[in-house]
Amino acid sequence: MRFQSLSDKRSPLPCTRGRGVGGEGVLPGQAVPPHPNPSPPEQGRGAFRLDSHQRLRPGLAALSVALLLTGCGKSASSPATTPSKGGAGAPAQMSLRRVIDRSRVQNDFRQLALYYANYSALQNRSPGKLDDLKADIERDMPKLYKAIEEGNYVVIWSLPHLSSEVVLAYEKEPDENGLRWVANGDGSVKRLNPEDFEKALKAK
Secondary structure, rough: OOOOOOHOOOOOOOOOEEOOHHEEEEEOOOOOOOOOOOOOOOOOOHHHHHHHHHHHHHHHHHHHHHHHHHHHHHHHHHHOOOOOOOOOOOHHHHHHHHHHHHHHHHHHHHHHHHHHHHHHHHOOOOOOOOOOHHHHHHHHHHHHHHHHOOOOOOEOOOOOOOOOOEEEEOOOOOOOOEEEEEEEEEEEEEOOOHHHHHHHHHHO
């Protein structure tokens, strides 16, 4: 009887050179196909940084929104600044307005003296009240008429005669220096201090 040696009974081992995934053969120089279920890449330092950056994005976005809302709340709640009535520009504006008003008073009194004199010449008497001059003054100079009607200009009615020594009209209130415009019977207009004004009122 012939016995086989143990070496003869061993099955030859499968050759894995040139085999791809699943035991398929791959020829030399042929690219190895990728594995159908590749294992996840190793978590290196670069991959960790990327994941951390992605995880931090929602937190940064929430922080940005919170800062924006805080800033909007402050701007909305901050009171609007308005210039104070007693600011540095107030005296200058009042001074300019006073200059404009004073220049108008001078012209108003010249025109008033003309209306007064014309009425006296036509009627042979001085006007006794505002209604005597109302038709002409209210039509031609409504601001002058309103100033007389409201008492800002004081008119002396029914003067016996008109001259440069007789006061025909004057401002009710003096300016900050105590001066006021005065219209005389001859049509002249002057600015008088308190002492001269009192003397002029007493002249007949």
